[in-house]
Amino acid sequence: MRRRAVRRKGEGYELRIGRREAEAVRGAADQVRALIASDDGDPLLERLFPPAYSAPVDVEREADFRSLMHGELVERRLANLDALLAALDGGHLTAAELDAFMGAVNDIRLVLGTRLDVREDDPPWAGLTGPDAGLRALYGYLSWLLDQAVSAAMDARG
Numbered sequence: 001m002r003r004r005a006v007r008r009k010g011e012g013y014e015l016r017i018g019r020r021e022a023e024a025v026r027g028a029a030d031q032v033r034a035l036i037a038s039d040d041g042d043p044l045l046e047r048l049f050p051p052a053y054s055a056p057v058d059v060e061r062e063a064d065f066r067s068l069m070h071g072e073l074v075e076r077r078l079a080n081l082d083a084l085l086a087a088l089d090g091g092h093l094t095a096a097e098l099d100a101f102m103g104a105v106n107d108i109r110l111v112l113g114t115r116l117d118v119r120e121d122d123p124p125w126a127g128l129t130g131p132d133a134g135l136r137a138l139y140g141y142l143s144w145l146l147d148q149a150v151s152a153a154m155d156a157r158g
Helices: 019-038 057-090 094-114 131-158
Strands: 006-010 012-015
Touching: 006 131, 012 131, 019 057, 019 094, 019 131, 057 094, 057 131, 094 131
Parallel strands: none
Antiparallel strands: 006 012
16 A cells, blocks of 8 residues: 555644655746746646636736736745745645645646646546656646645545
8 A cells, every 4th residue: 555645744744755756746846936937928827827707808807807916826826836845845744834735736737737738538547658648647646646635634624
């Protein structure tokens, strides 16, 4: 039986993943950080910063919302990535740090899923061969890691 990657420990949580997995997650986090920081409208970020208003998009209202909220959303996502990187370095998280960790893992998954054009009805083994196999494996690993973190959080709350 495989050990849990995230488990309750005392008042907090412990992250236990291998060195290679941590390096892969760190690399993906760094790439997502660079995308978010560039703020150049990259289509890979559409899932992280979707339009605030449904179609048809009201350009003026959307611009108002963006001017009010986008900076705060960017700061929160970057802070979540910082928490993820700190967890990879230290292995111990508070409940608030675990929430930020889960947010960052999910953000990385959303960006990867957009790049890979992952669909909800895709079987888990889809695309595990071919040129994107490594990215698809990372997407699957991040999905598993997020599930582990959510389970640990639920265990503590339930």
